């Protein structure tokens with residue numbers, strides 16, 4: 001049986017009548033199909049529709065996606081965003097309980113860009129709202145150009161914690177990463193460990209070593225180049241290994257009661 005991998009959606013209005021939709025980029029779906037070997041399950045961006053308890057019980061892994069929307073500042077005691085900054089309360093209401101539940105129950109969790117920020121907030125941390133306005137920081141924001149290879153291309157180095165989970169995965173302590181974000185981790189949540197930093201000190205990756213399952217967050221986007229980039233691919237492959245380990249640990253003992261699917 002293929003594992004079921006939840007992918008967080010954003011609430012976006014589109015179509016000729018600008019109706020609300022639940023959406024996730026194809027890149028995540030492809031990574032789940034091609035590297036994780038799972039069935040992608042798109043999680044609606046609204047907590048009451050997605051029912052975290054049901055999903056936590058049935059999913060085998062969870063991927064939190066990036067998004068141009070920002071986490072609602074009230075969730076981390078931050079000052080409200082200026083008017084016009086895109087938030088997605090519907091998404092926050094789905095992801096916050098899912099993150100806490102996944103970390104508590106050992107559901108493998110791979111969090112990308114906004115996803116990493118959500119993990120930090122869900123576990124009690126806070127965010128910087130515009131890194132580029134902080135003294136000495138780089139501009140980490142999305143290059144606003146038509147060329148996808150420029151937008152998604154490597155933008156700066158990330159130094160990986162020697163001996164850390166990510167350095168072990170990558171087989172090195174320095175990798176080049178893409179960069180498409182304005183916000184970033186300010187106060188690190190209890191239980192999280194920094195796995196990588198940018199040259200300006202921005203936190204680029206986190207893990208939760210004491211959690212019962214795999215927890216990895218990256219501020220960059222391995223889903224853009226997993227077909228060409230060995231480290232990006234390995235991130236998804238390690239997530240897949242954790243998913244399979246968890247399935248094996250939860251499997252019923254051989255000879256135990258089987259589910260009776262016979263028709264009456």
Ligand SMILES: N[C@@H](CCC(=O)NCCCC(=O)O)C(=O)O
Nearest residue numbers: 066067068069113114181182183
């Ligand atoms: N909005 C947050 C998170 C940034 C993020 O996830 N970027 C991905 C963008 C993908 C796209 O362009 O659709 C921030 O600005 O930090």
